[in-house]
Amino acid sequence: EVQVVESGGGFVQPGGSLRLSCAASGFAFSGYELNWVRQAPGKGLEWVSYISTSGGTIFYADSVKGRFTISRDDAKNSLYLQMNSLRAEDTAVYYCARAIVVVVAGTRGDGYDIWGQGTMVTVSS
Amino acid sequence: AIQMTQSPSSLSASVGDRVTITCRASQGIGKDLGWYQQKPGKAPKLLIYAASSVQSGVPSRFSGSGSGTDFTLTISSLQPEDFATYYCLQDYNYPRTFGQGTKVEIK
Numbered sequence: 001e002v003q004v005v006e007s008g009g010g011f012v013q014p015g016g017s018l019r020l021s022c023a024a025s026g027f028a029f030s031g032y033e034l035n036w037v038r039q040a041p042g043k044g045l046e047w048v049s050y051i052s053t054s055g056g057t058i059f060y061a062d063s064v065k066g067r068f069t070i071s072r073d074d075a076k077n078s079l080y081l082q083m084n085s086l087r088a089e090d091t092a093v094y095y096c097a098r099a100i101v102v103v104v105a106g107t108r109g110d111g112y113d114i115w116g117q118g119t120m121v122t123v124s125s
Numbered sequence: 126a127i128q129m130t131q132s133p134s135s136l137s138a139s140v141g142d143r144v145t146i147t148c149r150a151s152q153g154i155g156k157d158l159g160w161y162q163q164k165p166g167k168a169p170k171l172l173i174y175a176a177s178s179v180q181s182g183v184p185s186r187f188s189g190s191g192s193g194t195d196f197t198l199t200i201s202s203l204q205p206e207d208f209a210t211y212y213c214l215q216d217y218n219y220p221r222t223f224g225q226g227t228k229v230e231i232k
Contacts, residue, residue, distance in 0.1 A: 035221075037169075045161075045169060045212050047221035059219040062126070095168055104175040109157040109216045111174030118168060 002026035002114055004079075004096045009119030016086050020119060022079035022096030027114075030074040033099040035112060036081050038092035038121075048094070049081065064090075086123045093118040127151050127215050131224035137232040144200040146227045148213035153193045157217035160189055160198045163226075164209045172211075173198065203229070 008020040022034070036048040049070040050059045058070055069082040079096055097112035128151040138144050148158065156176035161169040171180045173189035176196055186201040200207055208231055213224040 044226045045163070045214075045223045047214070047223065050219065050221070061220045097169075100174070102175050102178065104156060104178065107155055107157065107175075109159075109175050111159045111171045111180065111216070112161070112169070112214075113171045113180065115168035115170070 004116040006116040006119040020081040029077040040092040129224040135228040146198045148196045154217035
């Protein structure tokens with residue numbers, strides 16, 4: 001079965017750190033681009049970060065830039081999100097999402113076709 | 126960052142109704158748009174990519190259209206399992222941005 005499973009969430013005080021993991025199975029992990037997406041309680045979806053297949057291209061949302069670091073270990077079929085200097089507004093369910101690359105009319109785009117169940121991060125004093 | 130504005134933010138509809146949700150981008154994004162369905166307590170599910178391509182396994186009652194700045198998700202005949210929140214997502218550039226969501230409720 002093709003799946004991704006997040007872990008590592010929990011309760012942390014403001015200014016603290018957490019490392020989220022996303023374990024993949026059922027597909028050729030190294031061949032896929034990956035993302036983190038989060039959802040604050042009762043709110044909409046927010047894209048957080050992207051990493052390319054090689055790990056050589058990375059992007060972040062402005063809201064987490066300089067505090068979060070995305071990485072991958074293809075040997076372990078795993079994606080990570082190191083979160084430092086956490087703030088109350090980082091409280092959310094964090095999802096790992098696999099991207100499928102599509103080319104339509106010569107234009108490259110993507111869609112997030114596989115999502116995990118999410119891991120909850122709560123930042124509070 | 127590109128802003129994605131969905132409308133309406135919520136709607137009430139009956140089983141069998143035709144439902145249309147729109148998403149407007151703050152700048153042209155070609156056809157680089159996807160639609161996602163999310164049910165309470167669950168992860169989002171990809172419905173449509175590249176504005177109008179239906180993801181494998183998604184019922185044919187779901188369709189997408191549009192290009193440039195204006196996009197539409199249509200459910201041709203609403204089914205009980207379609208009551209959920211729907212989001213658009215632009216994949217034209219980074220940072221990726223979602224619309225604020227449209228909650229489809231039972232009338």
